[in-house]
Amino acid sequence: MQTQSEAAFSAANPHRPPSERDDFTITQAWDQYTPEEHDRWRRLFERQADILKGRAAPEFLAGLDALAIAAEGIPDFRRLNDELGRRTGWQIVAVPGLVPEPIFFEHLANRRFPSTCFIRSEDQFDYIQEPDVFHDVFGHVPLLSNPMFADYMQAYGEGGLKALRLGTLDNLARLYWYTVEFGLINTPDGLRIYGAGIVSSEGESRFALESPEPNRLGFDVLRLLRTRYRIDDFQETYFVIDSYEQLFKATLPDFTPHYAALKTLDELEPGAVLEIDTIITRGTGRVKRH
Structure with a gap:
């Protein structure tokens, strides 16, 4: 999950764009991209599009087509938002980089996806260590056209807003990591890929x-919330869902009982198998x- 505290954000971003608003959104300024930057997108796109044949979830590939996210160049968020809004009511909002957790969750809760x-x-x-527009748009946006995943x-x-109040964000961040960023689906x-951190890599x-190295385990919310993850290498464990409906239904109920249970359970290392x-x-x- 690409967020950080207010203090950390200020330290990491000493020169915030002058047009930044209270919600950390900025203007994409699509017409200011250089030909070299559009070419870099094109080469990244073409490489990943080829690799993902037979590997990416069909809903991800369908989203690429439906939103016309293509190889020609960096997409204009205004055009993407027209189509995305019609399909699921989501919008992409441009941000300067990592944003504080409350801002990040507020955007998601209101069907706005913050993209660098x-x-x-x-x-x-x-x-690249931090997310760029290729990771955010190519990796995340296609599935936002799928109604169940959008919900x-x-x-x-x-x-996330509730987890902030309860002080349980570290656990909830694992849910985002092992699904939105590094999830697999049956x-x-x-098995196919749907996590943005995988499809953009x-x-x-x-x-x-x-690879024979990682574990691939059936999705279980409480198990996942206990499991640490790696930020400096490929994952030691991937969690596999059977459908986006399963994911939505498993995570829709109040997590307060889960948070209470976690207080009595040990945390698990990334490669643990129970x-x-x-x-x-x-x-x-x-x-x-790797």
């Missing part, structure tokens, strides 16, 4: 489905860094 609008530099072509994202935003044709698109787990694939372990 800068694109990575050429020397970051294969890997899930709004419910997550509402849950389909009639086998050349290496992890292959690793998540094909007897109670539904094991789809038991990994061989972390044998190398």
